[in-house]
Amino acid sequence: MLKCNPLSRNFFKNNSLNLFMAVLGTSVLSLAILSVPQLFQILIDYLSGSREYSLRGIILLTAGIFLMEFFSAVATYFFRTKFSTRAVLQYRNFACDYLLKKKVADFYASNSSVYLSALSTDLMKIKEQFLDQIPIITQILFCGIGAMIVMLRYNVFLACMSCVLSLIPFFAALYSGKNMGELEDRLSTRNAEYLAFLKDFSIGFTIIKSYKVEAIFSKLHGAVNEKTEETMLKRERCVEKVNYFAAISGYITRLSILFLSAYIAFTRHSISIGTVIAFSQLIHYLIDPLSSLPSMLSEAKAAYRLTDKFWDTIKREEELRKVVGNKKALEQQEFIEHQSTTEHKDRVGDKIAIEEQSGMAEALPSLRGEILFNQICFSYSEGKEVLKGLNLRVKEGEKVVLLGTSGSGKSSILKILMSMERAQSGTIRIGGQDTMDLGEDRIFKEISYIQQEVFIFDGTIRENICLFQNCREEELQSVIERAGLRNLVKEKGLDYLCGENGAALSGGERQRISIARSLLRKTPILLADEITASLDKENTYLVLDTLLNIENTTEILVLHDLDSRILSRVDRICVLKNGKVEEEGNFTELLEKKGYFYALYHVEAE
Ligand SMILES: Nc1ncnc2c1ncn2[C@@H]1O[C@H](COP(=O)(O)OP(=O)(O)OP(=O)(O)O)[C@@H](O)[C@H]1O
CATH class of the missing domain: 1.20.1560.10 (ABC transporter type 1, transmembrane domain)
Structure with a gap:
């Protein structure tokens, strides 16, 4: 049968x-x-x-x-x-x-x-x-x-x-x-x-x-x-x-x-x-x-x-x-149980509050407040720890840059924040709410995550910005302006076909379209992971300048290029080493400190 x-x-x-x-x-x-x-x-x-x-x-x-x-x-x-x-x-x-x-x-x-x-x-x-x-x-x-x-x-x-x-x-x-x-x-x-x-x-x-x-x-x-x-x-x-x-x-x-x-x-x-x-x-x-x-x-x-x-x-x-997740959740629970009982009580209180609100995700206010990474330990495979008790605080509305040598774990931090990977121990809270309780859907709704690999659908510029949805004309024009797409749209029109994965666009144009997409979503948090890696210096500056001009948004930017014009404009630079934040401060402070950042900056300059 x-x-x-x-x-x-x-x-x-x-x-x-x-x-x-x-x-x-x-x-x-x-x-x-x-x-x-x-x-x-x-x-x-x-x-x-x-x-x-x-x-x-x-x-x-x-x-x-x-x-x-x-x-x-x-x-x-x-x-x-x-x-x-x-x-x-x-x-x-x-x-x-x-x-x-x-x-x-x-x-x-x-x-x-x-x-x-x-x-x-x-x-x-x-x-x-x-x-x-x-x-x-x-x-x-x-x-x-x-x-x-x-x-x-x-x-x-x-x-x-x-x-x-x-x-x-x-x-x-x-x-x-x-x-x-x-x-x-x-x-x-x-x-x-x-x-x-x-x-x-x-x-x-x-x-x-x-x-x-x-x-x-x-x-x-x-x-x-x-x-x-x-x-x-x-x-x-x-x-x-x-x-x-x-x-x-x-x-x-x-x-x-x-x-x-x-x-x-x-x-x-x-x-x-x-x-x-x-x-x-x-x-x-x-x-x-x-x-x-x-x-x-x-x-x-x-x-x-x-x-x-x-x-x-x-x-x-x-x-x-689910099995792996449960195992990790269990490990995490054990870790939390070692923490102070007060914190534990807070956490339970938060959890109950969130559970009470479950099923009302649509009606929930947007995720605001500081992002707090607390004692994050993370590895992709056993014995190869990428993050070793990382602590990081990003205040609401701050523009923070993550720096570090290749493989230091910058992208991993963003992936854990997006719940695409799960830390073995430690917590991440946004506005006091544990990301584990928020769930992937809510996180994707509240955080824009722009990656180095931009995907452009085989459709028009308009479709790629609005992602095939209807969007208000004024809003569309505004994001086109802010994402630096004005010239492209003027020259080719919004109905210009981008080709398979944006074959008919330049790298900078593709990246700006992905920024325009994020701007249209108006999320309170924006993450950008080495999004300018394939661009020249001038285009890199223009793209990052666009991101830094977005108001009322908490931003974490992973950067490769140590351009002083950008670094001097961000609120804080966090430098990673050995799975932790080794140094943090603004551009001038870190240069004056003549520590790890200073060394990286000068190596790059040379
Ligand atoms: N999916 C994965 N599976 C296993 N190991 C991974 C995976 N992704 C990254 N890694 C490893 O984890 C470590 C941290 O990677 P991550 O991408 O976070 O570093 P990064 O600082 O962003 O590096 P880069 O500047 O080169 O992009 C690296 O050693 C990398 O090889």
Whole structure:
């Protein structure tokens, strides 16, 4: 029995009528198909001199069968295609909405090619081998059962013999198709790997060309391609083997029945020549279901398993994350329990207050107040601590710059603040509220996070700034002005197509669009992680200048470029070393201190 998962339930939701009509159509079609051998028998017996039937009756019967076949075939085609296309549409919509609800870290726990392959190649296989096959399998079953009944009516002995002999192709198909499910699974994994390669290939094409590594990539492609094709070949061979066994055994059965019925007709005269012809036709409808059903069913089952596989993958990441999250939460709880009881009480009080407000996220006031990192310890893997008891306070409205050598943990701090990573111990509070209690949704709503890698959708400038939503014209013009996009918009217009990932824009323009996006959201907190890394000095200055001019916003900027024009304008500079803030102060203070910042600044200047 078919066990639906929440994904595959979408195949049948609001779609049962289409499926029912398609199955009804195929059932009527089976009746029409089964009438044909009987028509042959009547016609041949009439031509051999039997006066049981009239020519007028035969003509009327022929016309009736033809009409029945025509209308049921049209209905089947219409409803079958309607059923399968709606099923695919609903499945994809559900999967997309489900993925959109996932946490960022959960989404990226799988390679994106898993999603691509599940919703393209795998889904097409499910459509062809499962959804489209449901009415066909019903038709085959109907024809098989109907053929048996008609045969029994003609001659019980021959019908029983046909039934027994038809078991040969049935077992042959069953035996030869036993690996089908496993091969289908393996092929799906290979397809996902191939898609992952293609994704790297297309995104990294410029790098491949500029580093002249075409030959290596050609080799890598060859290897991945070969692996995929090898599995495909195994699957094809399995299908061929099933078909071959079915054909050979079916041929033996058909011949046996023909000889047997002809023998009975000529020696015992208990059946007519017309019946022999009818039997030779009807046996097809008995052999075909028995020989093709096992392979069709195993193919359909294997294809259906792909939905289970996809569902398990997207669920498993969440479950895993929950387990890891719970473990980390437990560790964190233990850590907190070591802290003073007063603080603990405050925390519980806060938690209850937040819980009381849960479900009212929309109505909550925006996150204001200072950001406080308290004793944050964090590592990606055991034994490699990135942050070692980091303390950092960013007051409301402050513009703070994080500096440090490569790998000192600057980006990690922002990721932990965004709840994209979870610290093993310590707390982060925004306006007194623990970010662990706030949840990812609220944090993403209140904090703009601009990263070095800007993603530009393949749409217009307007769509990319407003992210496909309607936004007020004055607001749009204001952010365009503040993000320094005036010249670009004046020259190209808001409906200018940016190209795939902004291929038709410069690096600075792409980055300004991402700033305009953030400005439009008017969040109280803005984080920027090395957003000017790919820009020249002048553009870097212009982009950062835009950020520093935003009022009423707390900003944490991770910078690489130590430009005094920017550093002298920010409220505070925090320099990281050994997983902690080594030094902090304004630009002049830190220079006068002649400490770690001074050394970094002069190394950069040289
Ligand atoms: N997803 C990850 N998995 C494992 N280790 C990671 C991951 N991301 C970063 N790291 C490691 O954690 C350390 C801190 O990385 P992080 O990106 O926070 O540093 P950073 O100061 O921002 O560096 P940079 O200036 O080079 O961007 C580095 O040693 C890095 O290799």
